[in-house]
Each structure stands twice: as C-alpha cells, then as structure tokens.
Amino acid sequence: MPSARPAATPPRRPPSPEEALERLWAFCTERDWEGIDPYDGLRATRPPLRWLRRTRLGRLALIQAVRRCPLDLRPLLGIAPHRNPKAVALGLLAAARLAGLPRWRPVALAEADRLARLLLADARSTPSGRGWGYPFDWQSRAFFQPAGTPTVVCTGFAVRALDEALGLLGDDLRIAASRAIEHASGFVLGDLRRSEDADGFCFSYSARDTSRVINATLLGAETVARAARLAGDPTRLEEIRPTLRWALARQRQDGGWPYGLGPSHGFEDAFHTGFNLLSLRAVRQAAGVLGVDVETLVPHGRLLAGYRHYARAFFDSDGRAWYYRDRPWPLDMHAAAVAILTHLAFRADDPQAAERAG
Helix, strand or coil: CCCCCCCCCCCCCCCCHHHHHHHHHHHHHHCCCEECCCCCHHHCCCHHHHHHHHCHHHHHHHHHHHHHCCCCCHHHHCCCCEECHHHHHHHHHHHHHHCCCCCCHHHHHHHHHHHHHHHHHHCEECCCCEECCCCCCEECCCCEECCCCCEHHHHHHHHHHHHHHHHHCCHHHHHHHHHHHHHHHHHHHHCCCEEEECCEEEECCECCCCCCEHHHHHHHHHHHHHHHHHHCCHHHHHHCHHHHHHHHHCCCCCCCCCCECCCCCCCCEHHHHHHHHHHHHHHHHHHHHCCCCHHHHCCHHHHHHHHHHHHHHCECCCCCECCECCECCCCCHHHHHHHHHHHHHCCCCCCCHHHHHC
C-alpha cells in the first residue's frame, strides 16, 4: 500500500496593510529604531581591518564588501546596529501620520514626543546653523565624510519630520523643533557649497564637497521653503529660486532626472526620483501657503511630467517597484517604501495613485 503523501503546504497569505503596519511598527520600536545601513562598513571594529580605513581605496573596498556581499558580514566585522538620524526622522514622520488614526493616536503621540527629542539631540552645530549627519564614516569616489558630518539629505529628512510633527508636540518641544528648522535653513544657505552655471546653482551634499546631486539640492530647497513657511516670510523663497531652476533644467524630455552631474552619476533610479518629486511638491505647498505664485517656482506641468515618468518607468505590470528603470534587480525596500509615499502624495493628480501605492 503506497504511503500517504504529505499534505501540500498552503500558500502563505500576504499580510494585510494593517497587519504589515503593526509588524513593522513593532519591529522598529522593539529595536528602539536601531539597525544597519548599506554603507556602514567603516563602523567595523575588528583590529585586522583597521588598516583598511587608512586609505581611500581601503575604505571604498570595505564599504563595498559589506554592501555587496550576499552574506551579512557585520557580525564578523564587529559592526553593531546603530541609530541613524534619518531613521529617527522617518519614524517621526510615521508617528505624525499615524496620529491621524484614532486607534493609533495615543501610541503615535507618545512616540512622536520621544523621537522628536532624540532627533533634536542628534543635531550638530555648524558655522551658520545646525544640521544632521550619518553615524558612520563614509567614503565616496570623490570625498570622505567623518561620522556626524551634517549633510543636506539627512538634514532635509529631519526637517520634514519635525515640521510635520509640530502640531503633535508640547509647547516647549514645538518651540525647540521650530528653532531647529530655522537653524537647518541657515546650514543649507550658509554652509553648503554652490556650483553655479547659467541655469542657477546646485547645493553640495555637505560643506566638505562640491558634488552636484539633484535630490540633494532639492532637499535643501525644501528645507529652506519649510523654514520660510514657518517664519511667514515669502521673500526667503527667492533664495532657492535659482536652485529650483537649476534642477528643473536637468529634467529630461521624458520627465526623469539623472542622479547627478558627476562622472558616475548619469544613472537614474526609483527612490531618488521619488525624492525629487516629494521635495518639489513640498516647495509648491510652502509657496502656496505664503501666497507666492507657485507656477513661477515649480510649474505643475513639470512636476506632473516627472510623476508620470516615475509611474511608467520604475514598476512592472504587477506594480512591483524596480530599483533602476531598465532592470528589476536588485529588489530594494527603499524603492518600494518611497513608491508608497510618492504615489499617495499624487492622489489628486492620479486616480490610480492609491491603488498603485497598495
């Protein structure tokens, strides 16, 4: 008599959005928002590897080994989980938005208060203001950044989070957050280097480099715009008009952007394109509140062309987000997460945006 065949394992049901949210929130809060970063290789503490950190090529090799190895090398190299100000900012953004849901409001309010305090404590003073940086040394092909060096990207996300959470914070914390946003605007305008040409100028990534990266300069513009809105001062938007003009001049005919203008920056990827769109939209919103003609800063047609290109170029027929426009691999959680935020931001322009986000 033939032996009974084992029952087939039923396909695993994907979690509902609510279940996924609960699991993700629990994952982040149980770890106190600590984790790893693709570029944290220079946090290696094992003595045999310290010599690699002495040279540019050694630092690049160590970063890329950790980033690209199919196995997680961090335990072997002594790289412990750490709290990144950008991750704290994203957590604060999530708390600010979850506070609008009655079921989540008590938890979200408490976490928003705690995360805002953590974020404010992480700000670093600069000659012209304050900013936020990553908690690890980092080497690119062009320059080296010591841990904690304020960057426009990390600062831009911190400002976005503090701004959106202001209404949830107590009086003293709200005042401190508002001041931090003002100081961050000072960092962008006073400390970052500028690369100028006939179209305008580009903010650098940090005060230590002269890189020309589209999403970085737009996050700088967004930071200044949010500070201007809080101050009720529309004249400040004139300070970012040239960089908006510069970034829009780099928009391709199909609506997309290259990552930047460096020798190795001609590629186009999904989540940096999403960053561009979200920053441009935030500038338009701030300008509208201040009574400035938004079409003279960020024309809606240009923004919509960018979004349509994004929705067309970076997703397969099932709605899965691609990292690059010409190939599906590697699958990347950053691309998927930014896709949700970007689609939802364009619900008024795209009847299918909510479905795309799901």
